[in-house]
Amino acid sequence: MKELLIRKMERRAVLTEADKAVLAELPLDPGFVGAKHDIVRQSGRPTKSTLLVSGMCARYHVFADGKRQFTQLHVPGDFVDLHSFLLTAMDHGVLALSDCEIASVPHEAIKRVTDTHPRLTRALWLDTLVDGAIHRQWLARMGRQSSAANLAHLICELCARLQFVGLGSSAGFDVPLRQEDVADLLGLSPVHVNRVLQELRTGGMVWWEHQHVRILDWDRLSAMAEFDLTYLQLEAHEL
Amino acid sequence: MKELLIRKMERRAVLTEADKAVLAELPLDPGFVGAKHDIVRQSGRPTKSTLLVSGMCARYHVFADGKRQFTQLHVPGDFVDLHSFLLTAMDHGVLALSDCEIASVPHEAIKRVTDTHPRLTRALWLDTLVDGAIHRQWLARMGRQSSAANLAHLICELCARLQFVGLGSSAGFDVPLRQEDVADLLGLSPVHVNRVLQELRTGGMVWWEHQHVRILDWDRLSAMAEFDLTYLQLEAHEL
DNA sequence: CGAGGTCTTGAAGACGATCAACAAACGTGG
DNA sequence: CCACGTTTGTTGATCGTCTTCAAGACCTCG
Numbered sequence: 001m002k003e004l005l006i007r008k009m010e011r012r013a014v015l016t017e018a019d020k021a022v023l024a025e026l027p028l029d030p031g032f033v034g035a036k037h038d039i040v041r042q043s044g045r046p047t048k049s050t051l052l053v054s055g056m057c058a059r060y061h062v063f064a065d066g067k068r069q070f071t072q073l074h075v076p077g078d079f080v081d082l083h084s085f086l087l088t089a090m091d092h093g094v095l096a097l098s099d100c101e102i103a104s105v106p107h108e109a110i111k112r113v114t115d116t117h118p119r120l121t122r123a124l125w126l127d128t129l130v131d132g133a134i135h136r137q138w139l140a141r142m143g144r145q146s147s148a149a150n151l152a153h154l155i156c157e158l159c160a161r162l163q164f165v166g167l168g169s170s171a172g173f174d175v176p177l178r179q180e181d182v183a184d185l186l187g188l189s190p191v192h193v194n195r196v197l198q199e200l201r202t203g204g205m206v207w208w209e210h211q212h213v214r215i216l217d218w219d220r221l222s223a224m225a226e227f228d229l230t231y232l233q234l235e236a237h238e239l
Numbered sequence: 240m241k242e243l244l245i246r247k248m249e250r251r252a253v254l255t256e257a258d259k260a261v262l263a264e265l266p267l268d269p270g271f272v273g274a275k276h277d278i279v280r281q282s283g284r285p286t287k288s289t290l291l292v293s294g295m296c297a298r299y300h301v302f303a304d305g306k307r308q309f310t311q312l313h314v315p316g317d318f319v320d321l322h323s324f325l326l327t328a329m330d331h332g333v334l335a336l337s338d339c340e341i342a343s344v345p346h347e348a349i350k351r352v353t354d355t356h357p358r359l360t361r362a363l364w365l366d367t368l369v370d371g372a373i374h375r376q377w378l379a380r381m382g383r384q385s386s387a388a389n390l391a392h393l394i395c396e397l398c399a400r401l402q403f404v405g406l407g408s409s410a411g412f413d414v415p416l417r418q419e420d421v422a423d424l425l426g427l428s429p430v431h432v433n434r435v436l437q438e439l440r441t442g443g444m445v446w447w448e449h450q451h452v453r454i455l456d457w458d459r460l461s462a463m464a465e466f467d468l469t470y471l472q473l474e475a476h477e478l
Numbered sequence: 479c480g481a482g483g484t485c486t487t488g489a490a491g492a493c494g495a496t497c498a499a500c501a502a503a504c505g506t507g508g
Numbered sequence: 509c510c511a512c513g514t515t516t517g518t519t520g521a522t523c524g525t526c527t528t529c530a531a532g533a534c535c536t537c538g
Contacts, residue, residue, distance in 0.1 A: 059375070061375070061376075061379035061383075063383055063384065063465060064465055067383040068383070069378065069379040069380075071379055083368045083371060083372075086361060086364060086365045086368055086478065087365070087368050087472060088476055089469050089472070091372055091376070091469055092375060092379075114357050114361060115357045116357075118354045118357075118360070121360055121364075122325060125325060125360075125367070129322045129325055129326050129367060130326070132322060132367065132370055132371040132374060133322075133330055135375060135378060136298065136300070136310040136330070136331060137300075137330070138378055139308065139310045139374060139377055139378055140300035140302075140308040140310055140331075141308075142378065142381045142382060142426065143308040143381060143425070143426025144300075144302055144306040144308045144426060145302065184382075186382070187381065187383060226302060230328050231330040233328070237325075237327055
């Protein structure tokens with residue numbers, strides 16, 4: 001669990017041994033949330049932030065008419081609500097898409113780190129900035145790209161992010177998403193997701209079945225998605 | 240210019256006199272960018288961040304087929320690319336929508352602040368987190384709400400954010416956006432924006448003409464937008 | 479006065495939503 | 509081990525929203 005956190009932070013930021021020691025001493029309170037249960041309630045005021053250890057979860061908004069939209073998908077190693085450390089009012093919920101192991105870190109502990117370790121602070125900050133970059137990518141796409149291109153892009157992004165944390169390979173990956181969940185991610189209807197998925201299948205690009213995605217033709221898939229992974233910031237930088 | 244920065248930061252975070260003194264000593268290199276020119280080039284690697292002093296600008300993505308989508312709108316007082324301080328590769332450009340006065344802050348200066356002033360660091364971090372919250376709001380809306388509701392929401396958000404920095408009132412505000420720009424903000428065609436705007440007009444909610452938005456019925460407008468301004472984080476917090 | 483930019487209007491068509499029915503997969507308890 | 513209900517995926521038909529294309533009105537500025 002501690003190793004997961006350190007490994008994840010280290011992949012984006014160059015850390016000293018001292019930094020890593022501080023991370024290792026962060027109080028991590030382990031927990032478990034069953035599939036389809038809330039990890040964070042919409043409109044709560046959390047006093048701790050949550051690290052996703054295993055499983056997958058998503059941030060969501062619900063509107064007055066009951067419509068739901070996911071605004072972000074989280075894979076193991078992600079700090080799913082690090083922003084609640086400074087953004088005191090939660091403006092969205094976080095839902096466990098599969099059974100999830102989590103680890104909670106009290107906000108005071110994070111505050112203590114930020115008071116004393118500037119480089120680590122920047123590394124944590126960077127983590128939330130990458131979230132923002134992903135948001136922008138999705139915003140641009142939802143506004144201007146076809147549903148097929150967006151579905152292809154979702155698959156490419158998931159593939160890249162899962163590989164980044166050592167899950168799955170370029171040949172494929174496991175993912176606990178139903179077509180209805182994909183619909184809420186892309187802002188489509190479940191029926192339409194089903195049809196677009198068939199397009200990608202018959203096009204020989206992707207085979208998504210049961211909870212597994214098999215990538216048949218990465219080149220054509222990433223081309224139709226206009227996928228460019230710089231926005232994911234997958235290299236370690238000197239902060 | 241310095242006052243603008245301090246006033247802006249202070250409205251979200253409780254700062255000490257020492258903090259404010261540090262802000263006042265930040266090197267601000269003044270500049271000017273004419274309407275329709277880039278403030279930041281897509282895919283550059285900036286070594287400084289830009290504070291918008293007057294005017295309005297927008298972050299944008301351009302796709303291979305030439306389609307453009309704005310992912311964020313900036314009003315005076317906003318740090319338009321503070322994230323470039325840690326996110327070394329720019330994944331989008333920033334376009335001046337009107338003539339803009341700006342002030343550049345070298346990344347080294349920001350780094351020095353983050354090395355020595357934890358509270359200020361958190362205040363800056365918070366600023367980028369609010370950007371993220373706005374992104375999520377838009378993402379959710381673009382996925383699940385009607386174009387009319389989204390246009391209404393854009394107007395509500397602009398009204399709130401402009402008032403926050405002392406521009407405009409609840410009766411209306413000035414804004415240098417053509418209908419084509421609104422289209423790129425909402426992911427619609429200019430023609431459709433025109434028609435939805437007429438709906439809001441004939442519905443007696445908003446009168447948007449030339450570069451001025453007159454709000455005729457805030458209650459109905461914000462109701463149809465489901466506008467809830469908590470995500471804008473307009474109160475000062477102890478960080 | 480003419481030219482370019484912006485707004486407005488109409489008509490046709492594409493994309494995706496909705497509704498409804500059915501099929502397949504899964505887990506549970508009898 | 510089968511019967512059953514529930515959940516998820518699949519298909520077809522219809523409908524609405526928004527896009528595209530094209531033309532014309534209006535405005536501002538040289």
